[in-house]
Amino acid sequence: MIEARDLRKSFGPIVAVDGVSFSVQKGDVLGFMGPNGAGKTTTMKMLSCFFPPDSGTAAVEGYDIVKDPVEVRQRVGYLAENAPAYDEMTPEAFLKFVCDARGMDRARRTAAIDRVAESCAVTGVMHQPIGTLSKGYRRRVGLAQALVHNPPVLILDEPTDGLDPNQKHDVRNLIKKLAPEKSTIISTHLLEEVDAICNRIIIINEGRLLVDSTPAELRKREGGELDQIFRKLTRGGRKARVAGGVS
Amino acid sequence: MRGFLSVFKRELRAYFSTPLAYVFLVIFLFFTAFLSFQRNFFEMRQASMRIFFSNLPLLFIFLVPAIAMRLWAEEWRTNSVELLFTLPITATQAVLGKFFAAWSVIALALVLTCPMVLTVCYLGDPDPGPIITGYVGAFLLAGAYLGIGSFFSGLTRNQVIAFVLSVVVCVLFFFAGSPTVMNYLSGFLPMNLVEAAESLSIESRFESVQRGVMEVRDVAFFGLLAAGWLWANTVTLGQRRAMG
Numbered sequence A: 001m002i003e004a005r006d007l008r009k010s011f012g013p014i015v016a017v018d019g020v021s022f023s024v025q026k027g028d029v030l031g032f033m034g035p036n037g038a039g040k041t042t043t044m045k046m047l048s049c050f051f052p053p054d055s056g057t058a059a060v061e062g063y064d065i066v067k068d069p070v071e072v073r074q075r076v077g078y079l080a081e082n083a084p085a086y087d088e089m090t091p092e093a094f095l096k097f098v099c100d101a102r103g104m105d106r107a108r109r110t111a112a113i114d115r116v117a118e119s120c121a122v123t124g125v126m127h128q129p130i131g132t133l134s135k136g137y138r139r140r141v142g143l144a145q146a147l148v149h150n151p152p153v154l155i156l157d158e159p160t161d162g163l164d165p166n167q168k169h170d171v172r173n174l175i176k177k178l179a180p181e182k183s184t185i186i187s188t189h190l191l192e193e194v195d196a197i198c199n200r201i202i203i204i205n206e207g208r209l210l211v212d213s214t215p216a217e218l219r220k221r222e223g224g225e226l227d228q229i230f231r232k233l234t235r236g237g238r239k240a241r242v243a244g245g246v247s
Numbered sequence B: 001m002r003g004f005l006s007v008f009k010r011e012l013r014a015y016f017s018t019p020l021a022y023v024f025l026v027i028f029l030f031f032t033a034f035l036s037f038q039r040n041f042f043e044m045r046q047a048s049m050r051i052f053f054s055n056l057p058l059l060f061i062f063l064v065p066a067i068a069m070r071l072w073a074e075e076w077r078t079n080s081v082e083l084l085f086t087l088p089i090t091a092t093q094a095v096l097g098k099f100f101a102a103w104s105v106i107a108l109a110l111v112l113t114c115p116m117v118l119t120v121c122y123l124g125d126p127d128p129g130p131i132i133t134g135y136v137g138a139f140l141l142a143g144a145y146l147g148i149g150s151f152f153s154g155l156t157r158n159q160v161i162a163f164v165l166s167v168v169v170c171v172l173f174f175f176a177g178s179p180t181v182m183n184y185l186s187g188f189l190p191m192n193l194v195e196a197a198e199s200l201s202i203e204s205r206f207e208s209v210q211r212g213v214m215e216v217r218d219v220a221f222f223g224l225l226a227a228g229w230l231w232a233n234t235v236t237l238g239q240r241r242a243m244g
Helices: A040-047 A069-075 A091-101 A106-119 A135-147 A165-181 A191-197 A215-222 A226-246 B002-017 B020-038 B050-068 B070-078 B080-084 B091-111 B114-123 B128-155 B159-175 B179-186 B191-199 B202-210 B216-242
Strands: A002-011 A014-024 A029-033 A055-060 A076-079 A153-157 A183-187 A200-205 A208-213
Touching (some): A014 A040, A014 A200, A014 A208, A029 A040, A029 A165, A040 A055, A040 A153, A040 A183, A069 A076, A091 A106, A091 A135, A091 B002, A135 A153, A153 A165, A191 A226, A208 A215, A215 A226, B002 B020, B002 B091, B020 B114, B050 B070, B070 B128, B070 B216, B091 B216, B128 B159, B128 B216, B159 B202, B179 B191, B202 B216
Antiparallel strands (some): A002 A014, A200 A208
16 A cells, blocks of 8 residues: 655756655556656655655555655565666576565575566576566566565556567556555556556646546546547646746 | 675676676786786795785775776666665665675685785795785775775766776875875975874875784774775765655
């Protein structure tokens, strides 16, 4: 479970996240949407304790992200944008390292690595250096890393970016299959992805929360398809800003 | 401890799964031997390692930053720092894990110079005191330089910048007590500050260690130097992360 309260974060003069609050319950798959630079990644980095918020806080599985970052990280599986990994390592060594850092003993580690290698379809490349892998494999290794400790909370930043249509389908099915036992946030630019796996949708723009709803409810309320609604909601902000700048 | 060990093991493996550690070891062994023999290691007709140890501080000024420069700059460049700091590991554990991995490579390099010791022992009957303090001192000195290297590596994603800045600071610490620097500083600094600068000198401290004199304060000096830079390393890593 995730409970974000009034999260704020600025980088110098730029306000990246401006008072965002929401909650994610067990079983939820929250689709996190917004134009580039809206504050999605910044919010996810705060929730996974890469950096603390300037003000506001969040509780992840009951632990505060500011006071207990190590406890939070233990319970979160995080896939960062571009799936960072150590290029000289093989996926096997890499997953072993992640298990080690997460304090999993040898028996649990072997079983866990076999499980995620299969579910993320990376079994065939387990002994190839990550630096030589294609974008799709690299991302799936990143996903395997996020799932290896079977965390109660999943935070995935564009998990299907760079995958081919078949792989996208597989990863979505995997997330769907895991969803009932977890609280999941995924950020995405793909509206079809929200329809396929998310039971809730959040749209943010310029650091502010615009919509916190379900896809069906949003369609009913705003009328039209999700992409039209998305454009309508997120373009307004930019126009208003440009107009303000001119005057 | 778990976090420290996992980072330490990963980092140590990274040195040996790329050519880095091997290049470092070969170059280090070549230059220690070359510089010793060039400066009449045999012709001195003394069973001592003084020439060998006297080259180490200068050699380390270049080689230790070379081994330290990738520690954090590489993480920033590939963004794997985002992975590392979303694992349940504290910044201190990560900094120390990396530091000790790099220090172990240097320790191995020093151990591999043992043929020099064996040669001296075979040819004569050397006083073991200066040899032991020489090795311990060299190891501690490398730790101090490594702290500096790790700090600058944490500031940038560019390994070359990390290397150059570390070398400059290592040079400053090394020559802090030399007559040229002392003369220059005494031109505009009060005497007690000049003396303070002199007491930071690595050169004079390492000289006494080579003679076989190692006091607690020498060990403390190198230890505190390393610890201070590593502490700053941890702090700046936190600040850099917060900047995005």
